[in-house]
Amino acid sequence: MSERTLIIIKPDGLQRRLAGEIIARFEKKGLKIAAAKLMQVTPELAKKHYAVHKDKYFFDRVVKYISSGPVMVLVLEGEKVIEITRKMMGATFGYDAEAGTIRGDFGTSQTFNLIHGSDSPQSAEYEIGLYFKPDEILDYKMPDAEWV
Numbered sequence: 001m002s003e004r005t006l007i008i009i010k011p012d013g014l015q016r017r018l019a020g021e022i023i024a025r026f027e028k029k030g031l032k033i034a035a036a037k038l039m040q041v042t043p044e045l046a047k048k049h050y051a052v053h054k055d056k057y058f059f060d061r062v063v064k065y066i067s068s069g070p071v072m073v074l075v076l077e078g079e080k081v082i083e084i085t086r087k088m089m090g091a092t093f094g095y096d097a098e099a100g101t102i103r104g105d106f107g108t109s110q111t112f113n114l115i116h117g118s119d120s121p122q123s124a125e126y127e128i129g130l131y132f133k134p135d136e137i138l139d140y141k142m143p144d145a146e147w148v
Helices: 011-015 019-029 043-049 059-066 081-089 102-106 121-131
Strands: 002-009 032-040 070-079 115-117
Touching (some): 002 019, 002 081, 002 121, 011 019, 019 032, 019 070
Antiparallel strands (some): 002 070, 002 115
16 A cells, blocks of 8 residues: 655755755655645744654754755655665664665765654654645656556
């Protein structure tokens, strides 16, 4: 059964010109892009996005970080898309992430980690609703779907 996830290529990923490479990895894996937009996350939206962390020491830092510059927001779709994208992203910080993952190949920072991906179907549904209206998410068939 197909599921959806929210992916955000964060300000450091965009400013380092990695968006195309990151998106290409997901496409080559066989995942479908159901929605995409370039946008600036406001501090208000960032606070909603990270609301589950509002009482944690890093809350203000992540709100500032995600709203510091443009981001590319995507809805990806596919079988086990959440599990797949989380493996492809790698450990939260680049210095811990395995080679071959997005963070392992492109990141070393303890603060900036290039990309966000939903961690559960529930968070995916919530997060997608923050960034996209239902009519902005496309439902279409991929010609290679039976092979992936």
